[in-house]
Amino acid sequence: MKLQEYLDAIKKCPDDDLHSRFGIYGSYPVLLSTDCETVLSILYNLKNYKLYNQLHGRKRDYYWFNYNPGTVNIVLSNQIPALFCSLDESEKRRQMRDFSSYLSIDFIQTKRSPMFIY
16 A cells, blocks of 8 residues: 555544554654654644643653643654664664654543544
């Protein structure tokens, strides 16, 4: 399946079927090949996302955003934990080399508006 066909199919799929049909579920990390500051800038400029917590460690920073209606949380970090990478060692090394940040999208189904249920 081509990427655009996949994206179109996901858009048409009811939320409750995303896991069974496409293997998509909440808190799934998305590896990014851009720096954390770029993503932060984008989220800050999207008026519906609000930063509600941040943690700065020695090696890793975390940022938590909430989508204004309260249906989505995003966690953004500037370092990729090895457990988010492939189990294949060569692929894991490539991912750790090629990606510099990640975000995790967590859907809050209890706050979902009934008008968006398919």
